[in-house]
Amino acid sequence: MPTFTGPAIATTRPSRRRSVWPCPASTYRRLSLLVDQLFTKIEQLQRPPFHPKWKEFAVRASVAGWTRFRGAQEWLDRNMPPTAAVSAASGAAPAPAAAPRENDALYREFLEWRATRTKASR
16 A cells, blocks of 8 residues: 655644643643653653654654744753753764755645645545
8 A cells, every 4th residue: 555654743732712822731731741751751662562663753853933842841851951962972963954945845845745635535
């Protein structure tokens, strides 16, 4: 069966009743618990017998123009040093980030693909 794979992100958004965070305390708490459990166990999920796609999960990855969920950023601040600090300590150069234009082009290509796929399924 032909398939399409591409980068995926886990995202949250404000409720429809509110245009910005903070969300209701219970929602924030549940999302924070999910982040804590997922981020804490990511190394286990990246090893067999779990699906190989877990190896692509990058906790520190960011999306241009998006703001990281505060609970996730707090977890990162507590548990993972910034990439630049790790690179500086090890003497290794940080990996170059993709150029914004390259990301934009990839995203536009994805949107075009999705639009043709939606039209084909109707």
